[in-house]
């Protein structure tokens with residue numbers, strides 16, 4: 001088959017979830033440049049759902065996604081889609097303002113005593129923090145489980161996942177898009193959805209459209225052994241200023257990040273030794289954890305629009321080109337509601353509860 005109703009470019013969480021939402025009503029082709037769906041940012045996330053994170057539009061979709069995570073469909077295929085993990089904010093003397101701002105949002109962060117913080121995370125060094133806050137309703141997400149669920153839905157509905165097929169030429173002809181791929185295919189559809197993450201502007205340029213100014217930013221993570229601490233049930237611990245955090249990983253390990261955001265170009269990004277060292281240094285100012293060696297590290301690109309809000313909507317320069325980009329550090333936690341909203345917008349249907357943010361996330365605000 002070479003004729004479809006929609007061609008979705010990029011099979012990360014964003015493209016997979018949108019495709020699954022469209023498949024009941026549309027013939028969908030999902031194109032992916034790599035051998036494996038999820039090879040780039042989706043496979044490199046920290047997998048945590050945090051309500052108080054990101055700009056207002058992101059928070060709306062994070063909140064609307066909660067129900068899906070907590071009460072997933074029967075055929076989700078994983079028994080640990082959402083596993084509770086609170087978020088502990090530590091505020092040294094100079095970060096009191098940031099903690100106040102977090103609490104003032106009134107979205108479930110409450111101030112707790114330092115004694116309680118230390119019960120939750122016994123490694124806290126006395127004297128590091130002067131105050132602490134707790135956000136109780138965070139959870140770990142099974143990213144791979146959710147991604148596979150969306151891909152399965154697409155395939156079960158008759159959609160096609162085309163791996164090793166980079167969209168290399170995208171042309172509008174006879175009221176349809178013709179997409180030629182690196183795998184030698186030419187497929188057509190009246191609608192193209194740009195879910196190419198860090199490559200979002202590049203895909204637009206290939207289609208002859210102006211970029212919107214996406215900035216891929218590198219974020220680094222390292223895995224360490226925190227022995228003798230047993231960390232499985234620790235909260236995610238971070239500074240109120242969000243310049244480092246740790247999160248339990250696979251029961252006995254800790255993930256550490258310096259919350260770096262280094263602008264980069266779209267590519268298979270690798271971790272920088274200096275960023276790893278900065279992350280460990282910041283953590284060790286707060287927590288008494290010896291680091292004998294870094295067991296594993298990785299980096300991924302979190303891609304932001306110029307105002308850091310989402311960019312979902314049709315391009316107004318040509319018919320049938322839909323942007324679904326700018327998910328930054330929130331593309332997993334927003335995926336259930338974001339994909340439902342995007343599917344409604346693609347189909348020109350009632351966007352439901354996501355309607356309140358449509359104007360704020362219109363990608364044409366950057367033109």
Ligand SMILES: Cc1cc2nc3c(=O)[nH]c(=O)nc-3n(C[C@H](O)[C@H](O)[C@H](O)COP(=O)(O)OP(=O)(O)OC[C@H]3O[C@@H](n4cnc5c(N)ncnc54)[C@H](O)[C@@H]3O)c2cc1C
Pocket residue numbers: 009010011012013014015031032033034037038039040041042043044045046047048049165166167168195196197198199203219220221299300301302327328329330331332333334
């Ligand atoms: C260290 C780190 C921690 C994070 N932690 C969290 C977190 O805790 N919670 C959260 O919600 N989010 C988190 N994120 C962000 C989240 O991972 C991203 O928002 C999300 O994965 C973006 O998904 P995507 O599908 O847009 O991008 P990607 O997964 O990168 O998918 C885009 C795909 O498009 C493909 N592509 C590009 N060009 C073409 C082309 N021309 N033809 C075909 N295919 C193409 C690429 O190969 C790629 O596979 C984190 C990210 C990082 C790096």
